[in-house]
Amino acid sequence: MNIDLNHKRILVTGASRGIGKAVALQLANSGAIVAAQYQKDRSAAEDLRAQYPHNIHLFQADFSQSTSVVTLYDQTVDALGGLDVLVNNAGLALHAPMNTEDLQWLDQWTLTLQVNLTAAALLCKKAILDFSEQNRGIIINISSRAAFRGDTSDYLAYAASKGGLMSLTKSIARAYGKKGIVAFDIAPGFVKTDMAQSFIDQYGEDLVLNDIALNDLTTPHDIAPIITLLASGLANHATGTTIDVNAGSYIH
Numbered sequence: 393m394n395i396d397l398n399h400k401r402i403l404v405t406g407a408s409r410g411i412g413k414a415v416a417l418q419l420a421n422s423g424a425i426v427a428a429q430y431q432k433d434r435s436a437a438e439d440l441r442a443q444y445p446h447n448i449h450l451f452q453a454d455f456s457q458s459t460s461v462v463t464l465y466d467q468t469v470d471a472l473g474g475l476d477v478l479v480n481n482a483g484l485a486l487h488a489p490m491n492t493e494d495l496q497w498l499d500q501w502t503l504t505l506q507v508n509l510t511a512a513a514l515l516c517k518k519a520i521l522d523f524s525e526q527n528r529g530i531i532i533n534i535s536s537r538a539a540f541r542g543d544t545s546d547y548l549a550y551a552a553s554k555g556g557l558m559s560l561t562k563s564i565a566r567a568y569g570k571k572g573i574v575a576f577d578i579a580p581g582f583v584k585t586d587m588a589q590s591f592i593d594q595y596g597e598d599l600v601l602n603d604i605a606l607n608d609l610t611t612p613h614d615i616a617p618i619i620t621l622l623a624s625g626l627a628n629h630a631t632g633t634t635i636d637v638n639a640g641s642y643i644h
């Protein structure tokens with residue numbers, strides 16, 4: 393099976409590093425025109441674009457600001473002449489133990505929910521309006537194993553944000569299928585990226601390796617092919633589903 397994404401216009405958030413970078417590269421390699429959003433890491437984003445200068449367009453946005461999210465969407469649609477697929481991948485995992493001072497803990501909770509859930513929901517809302525008009529569109533949201541299994545006490549907000557994103561995806565699939573819109577949830581376990589590294593630094597790599605059924609840790613390249621398949625439209629009848637990519641660490 394060859395997957396050809398020629399003429400597909402795809403927004404990938406959090407494309408400067410980790411999972412988003414591997415996804416943007418594979419989508420561009422399959423012919424898609426990719427709007428790659430980054431927040432701070434301009435030079436990583438430039439490196440990404442250099443690999444597919446004709447297919448990758450860069451956009452800066454800070455999802456802690458909702459106006460920045462709206463601007464990102466509008467700029468993307470203007471530059472690409474529309475949108476076919478939205479991949480909500482950008483996210484953060486803040487370490488917030490219970491002994492953190494109350495208001496600081498709440499600030500971290502609020503920022504986590506804003507970036508991981510509210511910004512993604514706003515992009516979904518705007519895409520749904522456009523997708524409804526064109527009677528087709530694909531939404532792929534990257535949640536987490538934590539949405540189902542929960543997380544450690546230091547990452548309560550992270551798991552809550554991902555649970556919200558997962559249920560948002562299911563609602564979209566149920567509510568907008570008749571408008572030609574499909575929605576998928578990807579739930580990774582540990583993936584070798586900067587985000588996972590900060591967890592490994594705190595808890596040790598053995599904890600992670602002992603937790604999975606396979607011998608090696610998942611990498612972003614284990615996730616990108618699944619998103620490429622979903623973006624192609626070949627799996628539309630699986631709308632509403634969650635695809636676990638957790639190396640057998642949580643099977644449900």
Ligand SMILES: NC(=O)c1ccc[n+]([C@@H]2O[C@H](COP(=O)([O-])OP(=O)(O)OC[C@H]3O[C@@H](n4cnc5c(N)ncnc54)[C@H](OP(=O)(O)O)[C@@H]3O)[C@@H](O)[C@H]2O)c1
Pocket residue numbers: 405406407408409410411412429430431432433434453454455456481482483484507534535536537579580581582583584585586587588
């Ligand atoms: N790695 C894992 O083990 C794992 C497991 C389950 C789920 N996930 C999920 O997979 C997704 C990607 O994770 P990753 O490990 O690839 O993360 P990562 O390497 O830490 O990269 C995070 C990406 O999100 C962007 N970002 C961070 N804060 C942002 C903000 N305030 N506004 C806009 N963009 C922001 C970053 O942009 P800059 O680089 O420009 O700052 C970067 O491109 C996340 O949603 C994460 O929750 C990851």
